[in-house]
Amino acid sequence: MPLVTIVALCHNHAPFVHEALDSILSQTHLNLEVWLVDDASTDGSSAILREYAAQNPTWKLLLLPENVGNCRAFNAAFRQSTGELVIDFATDDVLLPERVAQQVAAFEAAEPTVGVVYSNAELIAEDGEVLGLHHRAGRAGGVLPRPASGWVFAEVLRRYFISTPTMMMRRACLISLGGYDEELAYEDFDFWVRASRAWQFLYLDAVTTRKRKHPRSMSSRAYQRHDPYLASTIRVCEKALALLQTSDERTALATRVRWEMRQAILRRRFAEALKLFVLLRHATKPTLLDLALAAGSQLAMKATLAFNQERA
Known part of the structure; x- marks a missing residue:
């Protein structure tokens, strides 16, 4: 055996x-x-x-x-x-x-x-x-x-x-x-x-x-506000981009990156959302919705930065 x-x-x-x-x-x-x-x-x-x-x-x-x-x-x-x-x-x-x-x-x-x-x-x-x-x-x-x-x-x-x-x-x-x-x-x-x-x-x-x-399992902590998992997901998607060989694989990665980008935006992780948008542009041509979400993330990130500076 x-x-x-x-x-x-x-x-x-x-x-x-x-x-x-x-x-x-x-x-x-x-x-x-x-x-x-x-x-x-x-x-x-x-x-x-x-x-x-x-x-x-x-x-x-x-x-x-x-x-x-x-x-x-x-x-x-x-x-x-x-x-x-x-x-x-x-x-x-x-x-x-x-x-x-x-x-x-x-x-x-x-x-x-x-x-x-x-x-x-x-x-x-x-x-x-x-x-x-x-x-x-x-x-x-x-x-x-x-x-x-x-x-x-x-x-x-x-x-x-x-x-x-x-x-x-x-x-x-x-x-x-x-x-x-x-x-x-x-x-x-x-x-x-x-x-x-x-x-x-x-x-x-x-x-x-x-x-x-x-509640203490690893999967339950994913996508929380300060969790490290999203950064790891972005890194894996970067690895995947370098491994693509076919148009179907490129489409598959674009599907994944779009989903992860939306999860980041829902949890106000705008910096990570923009990193995912850069990945998306390497995998496929962004749609109008993709461009709008990226623009909104950039504005939201700037507004958050300005708010934090005023409080400081």
Whole structure:
């Protein structure tokens, strides 16, 4: 059986970490390499990780002295690991017992150019209440968001459809990218863009994971007024611009940049909106609405600057 590395990343997950680590122990695929990584938690999570490491002597424990963020914390363990296949596992989520076995089987049946297998997820609340599925039945038939398999570079630019916690990655894929980009505040969009340029993605139509939605999760903090995620998104879009090869990919990036630009404006992030407009002009010819939004952002930014100067 292939060795599968599970990098269990924890930062202040004390209410959830027992269930998360028990779900690793429940896996039917037994050839596992487990890394417990605590990113300088302040809620007692590290004591729980120590407890599980003591009870499972083959598990590795990495307690980081300062908070370095998900990308650096993952890389610190990944670069010491040896598994042919890798799971980035946040310890506020839950692995269903057949998760690893199902995805290993999918990899073994797939072409060697498949770098990622992802699947469906059950969404749960902070208290464990079931909220629904990530890939759910649409009103007009089919599944929303529609999963995609194969060469999905344009699709990952155009829209969000992958449930990040469900991914299993081929080690060779991660190595070819140099791991996660440690300069970014989050990892998934950047990984999808860079990986899908050279590797195929495969959707496994099965619920393999419970993804927890709560106020402290990374996704819930995105697009807040002072969050660092928008700057990272702009950087990923800049990377994507350099990777474009077809007109369809250019259109896909324009779709993404327009959406991000509108999110920035809604949250009064006018400087970031203007950076996105510059990116949009490189990807496609702006529409009249694009030009109007950019002009409005520039005026709003000047007005805010003048107001702050008067108050000072």
